[in-house]
Amino acid sequence: MVLLIGAASFLGPPVLKKLLENNYYVNCLVRTDSDRSRLLDAARSAGKKITFSTGNLQSGDSIISAIKKAKSAVYMVDLKYTHLLETFLHTVKRTGLKRVVFISSTTVLIPLECMVKKQKIYSENLIKNSGLDYTILRPSMIYGCPDDTNFSKMIRFIKRKGFFITFGSGNNLIQPIYIEDVADSIVNVLDNKKTYQKIYNIAGKDPLKYNEMLDIVRNKLKKKFKVIKIPIKLSILLISIYSKIFKNPSLTPGQIERMAINKSYPYDKAREDFNFSPVSFEDGIEKLIKELEA
Ligand SMILES: NC(=O)c1ccc[n+]([C@@H]2O[C@H](COP(=O)([O-])OP(=O)(O)OC[C@H]3O[C@@H](n4cnc5c(N)ncnc54)[C@H](OP(=O)(O)O)[C@@H]3O)[C@@H](O)[C@H]2O)c1
Structure with missing residues (x-):
């Protein structure tokens, strides 16, 4: 059990x-x-x-x-x-x-x-x-089900508003992981003694720039949308003001700072020990969009 x-x-x-x-x-x-x-x-x-x-x-x-x-x-x-x-x-x-x-x-x-x-x-x-x-x-950042607070939220926002807001230049790397790949990893390590007393990074197939990710979302959604880019320093200032005005702010200056850094994570150890082989962002986001449309 x-x-x-x-x-x-x-x-x-x-x-x-x-x-x-x-x-x-x-x-x-x-x-x-x-x-x-x-x-x-x-x-x-x-x-x-x-x-x-x-x-x-x-x-x-x-x-x-x-x-x-x-x-x-x-x-x-x-x-x-x-x-x-x-x-x-x-x-x-x-x-x-x-x-x-x-x-x-x-x-x-x-x-x-x-x-x-x-x-x-x-x-x-x-x-x-x-x-x-x-x-x-x-x-890394998990996406791929209607309840995820990352890409599902983003796709719903774009569909509703026809635009999206980004903080910073969008040239930073991200490597989000599809939720099924997290679930597979858990099942694949559970009884695998090679993985005992070990720590593994697990992430999407390849790192990609935030802007590239937006292009993929645009292509897969088959919908044009505007991207409003707010420079990082201004974003931090605006969110600092916002988070002082509202009691439970949905964004904090720290989160904005974290959003703008490079996030790429090699997963060779996971590939070696339990054949971790994640899907590409193109494939993962396509599945999510279909699930949200169903
Ligand atoms: N979101 C991402 O992109 C991301 C990325 C990397 C890792 N993760 C990891 O993924 C996991 C799930 O994320 P999450 O945001 O859903 O985590 P979470 O907010 O900690 O909630 C997970 C579950 O913990 C339960 N829980 C909270 N307090 C509890 C308590 N006192 N006793 C018993 N159960 C309690 C909650 O139950 P209720 O349903 O009753 O509230 C909820 O079902 C976490 O380990 C998180 O670190 C998430």
Whole structure:
């Protein structure tokens, strides 16, 4: 039995589907008010049954029986929540569970200091010292399902407004990963002992410039749209003002700074150890556009 922790996240349903297709029994750890509908849909489309355990990572006691039942686990809660990981690692010690795949992020590799990066590095260190048979996967920006907050959001915006706003010149590199490639990676490392106690970057097939990505989106959408480019310094100034005016700003100056840096991530180790072979951005975005149109 595999325990999916953070199962109701946007990553949960595709991971669940792949696990079921590969004949794993899956128990999904969810909170009382988590939305289970997409997990039930994924199970239905794989023609398999799943179980749920209700618990909150804030309390070890509420998750211990779910952990005890599991032979392995996939931890998909954001590692920036260091206290939740600490509770999980403490609780695991009270059980016989040894094998856990953790989803981190390439944020730990960016050449900028920020709180999220510090929190994730701290969490990765806790995992490395946990005594578990861990594998840490570090995906780059994930896209490819209607709930992703990256390209799905962008495509919907372009379709509605007919334009798009970018911060900076657009000459920086990005290497987003298609969600199915993340799900495949999880399934391919789960029982692969070669991947124990290792960390892998996983990203899209090739890095591409942000502007090239926009051209591909334009071609695949078959729709002309304007791109309004705001110079990076002005963007940071505007977002600083905006984030002071609004209580819960959807963008922060730090995010703008991170958007403009080069993000390309070699994945040779992943290719060697579990045949990681991601799709190109052209293919991934085409699938996403079709899914959004269906
Ligand atoms: N978005 C990207 O481009 C990207 C890139 C790289 C890596 N990732 C990684 O992908 C994973 C999923 O991303 P996400 O943004 O959906 O992560 P998230 O915001 O941490 O949510 C993941 C799940 O964690 C659950 N959760 C949160 N607090 C909990 C608690 N106290 N007890 C039990 N469950 C709790 C949530 O449950 P509820 O459904 O009940 O809220 C949700 O289903 C994360 O590990 C993230 O770091 C994402």
